[in-house]
Amino acid sequence: MYDFLWLVPTLPFLGFLILALFGKKLGKTLSAFVGVGSIGISALITILIGIRFLSSPPEGDAFVQTLWTWIAVDRFNVNIALHLDALSLVFTFVITFVGFWIHLYSVEYMADDESFSRFFAYMNLFVGAMLLLVLGDNLLLLYLGWEGVGLCSYLLIGFWYKDSANGYAARKAFIVTRVGDAAMAIGLFLLFYSFGTLNIQEILTQAPQTWSVGNNLAVIATLLLLGGAVGKSAQLPLQVWLPDAMAGPTPTSALIHAATMVTAGVYLIARMHGIYELAPVSMFVVAIVGAATLLIAGFAGLTQVDIKRVLAYSTISQIGYMFLALGVGAWSAAIFHFMIHAFFKALLFLGAGAIILAQHHEQNMFKMGGLAKALPVTFWTFLIGSGSLAALPLVTAGFYSKDAIIWFAWSAEGGNIYLWAAAVFGAFITGFYTFRMVFVTFFGQQKIDVSHFPKWTIHVPLIVLAFFALFGGFIELPGTMGHFTLFSDFLKSALPAMEEVAHENVSLEYFSQILTAVLALVSVYLAYVLYLKKPQIVTNFTDTGFGKGLQQFFLSGLGFDWLYERLFIRPYVWIARTNKRDFIDLFYVFLPWMSRQFHYAFSYTQSGKVRRYILGIALGAVVSITIVVIL
Amino acid sequence: MNSIIPYLIVGAIVFVLGIFTIVYKKNAVGILMGVELVLNSVNINFIAFAKFVDTGIHGQIISIFVIILAAAEAAIALAIILNIYRMKATVDVTQLNKMKH
């Protein structure tokens, strides 16, 4: 079964090729079959491989499929090889499985779009690039996938390119992530330079021997990689692109948020855990970034009116949790939350998409309302997703995954009480804005008539994902509730485990869990009171000057765009404008000028006259002979 | 006649004369004649060397091939020159500078 691994990334690429080359001729039905089918088969193969992996793990708990050697020159040796271990298996599974449902859903969502096949081509490429990223066994493939993902996000966010605002959002996403990519590329070079190999596993095994803990190079390399990770994963300070990325079609958002793109940063750090462990400083920075991001994004989520933007900020916030977990060294908890998050975030985005489709493409949730009756399936599944996001205790998967992170934020080696407090407070905010969204959208008065009733292609993905958002959490139960550690045991082969250390203080753990649970319930109640029972409290508050300012501040994502505009963009433009003729510019003016002079000088020799040509050859011969005679 | 030097001198003179003709002549046919001169100087050299240096007949063989190919070259060249004359009513190579730079 393992031998079919190469098909997993190949099929989406194949789908992309077919759709890109013959898309127009295929028609919508066939395009859908190709687009969805390629991912579907990919997912099926992944599941079969996964079963095989669980039942009889390969030797060394990792399977490497070397397809061919791309370049082999001395020590620079690049294999096109896939590396499958527990970590990449989880990612592959989530990408293909969740990706498949999103694709299926898109068939209905995009049915009326004229660029149907182009959409599926991009989506397939997106999934393919992401699979390359997580399965690649060397830095070059990883980087290739990384850039591919960036390119696809650009294409998909700007999918409706006729509206210039979408193009702007796409460019913003591209440029902001590029900032991180540049840092990451330098980091990768640094790794290659230090270890002389591109193979990730070799780097990881060599790292502890070459670098001692706290080595400067290790810190620099990990921080540079972190730069790439925060760019792709929309973490502080590069989180500004993600809310604007909502300009793309909703399934794109689902794909970006759940399965691909934003989780790439999480994968990168988890994959490079061996190096991060050598740089405790960087670990701490990761944790801080995560904690700060989850709070800031949470605040921003409180006041959003666009349903998709709420979800966008919730994603930033949830990825913040994952970073927090990575930073404190709770590797498997981060990956666990990643998986659960993928389920419920995909579910939420697809649900939001169904709502938007039903509301004439209206995205302002305050213009909606009372949709619970009209769209029952959407409502129930959306509720499940929201519950999971808000980490409603015991019944939802999100509770188990988030609880693990909150607990480790305190108890793990790198954790402390401040991180824990931030995480707990973040959980409270999350519950609040999530259910604010639910209450505003589904309850109260129906304001817009329902224009589109979803068919099975929307319902089935919603139900399947809802199932996982509910029950997916039971594969990993905390120490206080049976200590069932299927998931982290599974990951143990790829990521260092730390559960044994962390589950000592049982009473504290109980306290943490109960507090989180209670806060989640309270936040839901609060949202119920403020947005359904007595909405005047909110309006009263926002009518005051302070309230209005605060609302505006939160709405703009805590003013980061404003800040960057003043901090970077304007000074940069100013410098560029006022300083047109500096030394560097002169250099760049001089270079083309010189090249042009050379061109004219050389083209003078091309006179078109045969006799001069003959003379040239003769002179060349004479000069050559002179050289050898003199030497 | 036991020295190779005279052959070499004659060969070199003919070679230089040929090159000079090629560079100096404007007439395409004249240039061709220059080329023939050069090739013949090579033939002189080859045959001389075959006699003085090599014990075999390699030099003579290659000179036969040079003669043959010079003939073939001349044939094609004359055909092209004929076409040029048809189109431009001149065989002056300095007129052939339509394509440049």
Place this chain on the structure above:
Amino acid sequence: MTGFYIALIFFVTGMFLVAVTLLFSRLLQTKKPSPDKYLTYECGELPQGGAWIRFNNRFYIIALIFIIFDVEIVFMFPWAVVYGKIGLLAFVEMFIFIVVLLVGLAYVWANGDLQWVKPRPKLEHLPKAKGK
């Protein structure tokens, strides 16, 4: 002194004598050009037309074909010298060589290049004259 140097002296002396006579004639001559003096010397006859006349293209084609078959002899001659030593193989190889040339001849023949007067192109596209 080898024969070559004798020839060289002879050559140089010859050149020298010619140059001297020409130089003397140049020094002694009087220059009174008239159009008649510039006429080409045709043994007393007045030249008819220019000396630069064009030859028919046919000469060229025939000459070319002649050259091709002419240089064949360049190969045949050494072949004939060593034929006795090599035997059958030499015969076969020369046979192949000649067959190749014959293919060329056939090609030329079929193209009508051997005829002095080329067959006129068939003017099928012209309307036929009526009444014949």
Place this chain on the structure above:
Amino acid sequence: MTASEILKMMPLIIVLATPLITMLIIALHRNHLTTMIVSVIGLVLAIIAIPYSKALDLTKIGELLIIDNYALFYFLLIFTATIAIIIPSYPYLEMRFKGNREEYYLLILTATLGSSVLAASTHFVSFFLGLEILSVSLYALISYLRQTNEGIEAGLKYLILAAVSSAFLVFGMALIYSQTGKMEFNALMQFFSNSSKLNLISIVGLVLMIVGFGFKLAVVPFHTWSPDVYEGAPAPVSAFIASVSKGGILALLFRFFSQYDVLNSKPLFLIFALLAVFSMFGGNFLALLQTNVKRLLAYSSIAHFGYILVAFLAGNNAQNFKGVEAATFYIVSYFITIIGAFIVVGIFSTREREAMSVSDYRGLYWRHPWLSVAFSAMLFSLAGIPLTAGFIGKYYVLASGIDNQLWTLVIILIVNSALGVYYYLRIVVEMFSQPEEAAETKHPSPSVGVMTGLILAVLTIALIWLGVYPTGVIGAIKISVMGL
């Protein structure tokens, strides 16, 4: 000559027989399509004969030829390239030429024969014969469109210059012969290697031969013919000159010096290095602002052969064949791209003129997305963008240069690659930019034949295939070069 020797030579013999048969067919029944098909069949048969020839043990055929794996590899390359050139020539000639189109195939086949003889020759006689068979056929091919001014002008220019250069070459041969009394490459090089220092006459001979090589490969300062000839010749013939003709010479150059360490011979190294440097800079600077696509490709090919010379310097002899390997891979990728590019140029040509101006390609994407994508792939490969064959080729060349610490050359190569990217991308940008509405009617709007389209598609796929999976071809090259 034994039967097994004849069998070994079968690919060459088939390529020799094909023009003869074609000639007879023309004599019997003149038909353009038949002629084309017969020549393609001949070449296909020759390709089929290659593995059988490989299976035979002996390599040397008399003193003149050697048919080892290296020669067979180049045979395969040359024959395939010729097929890829011949098939698109059919619609091209149908459109552009009135008159006897059939002889074109005869000439191309004899030129192919010449080029493959070069790849297999180990002796001055076969070298000179192969070179002249190639050249004489090319004279006629270049001026094949004899009703055009450019065609005959290019033909005469090439003729005069090539005659001069081969005169130099033969004179160099004569000088070397005078010193060694030998004409067989291996014996020559043995002779040179054994003598501690080359004497003056033999090194002058070598230099004169290098002039001949340099002319055919169009490296600066012997390059002046190439832009004019590329421009004036019919597009498929330009492709042929750029690929098959140069490939044969290059194969011979590698073989000629394979027993001699150029790297350790100061004068020769200096000359080759200067040729490489001048070619890289000259080619790229000349191409920089060029607006004629055919001339641009000519200039760029000058630069590419500069790159190849760098690889050649980095390892050309039995101790170290890395450079030759890299250069051979480079040649393979270059064959694909340059033939593809000229096919596109040929497709866009009209009855009156060829599509040479860069502005002819403006907005091509919006009219012919497929063609423009194929053409872009070719240009990307020429520029050395990753995931194309050109990138791998350039990478290997660089690696071989670094391996031998030819730092100056390597740095110049990198600088020149950057220069190159500029003018290749200029064409790509032109293709993808929006056309002006008024110009819509002015542009030629060709219909691509099935076979031509197929060839172009195969070339494009091969290009990307080699960029992604070069290992197979590199392995084959390694095996073939080993026997040198």
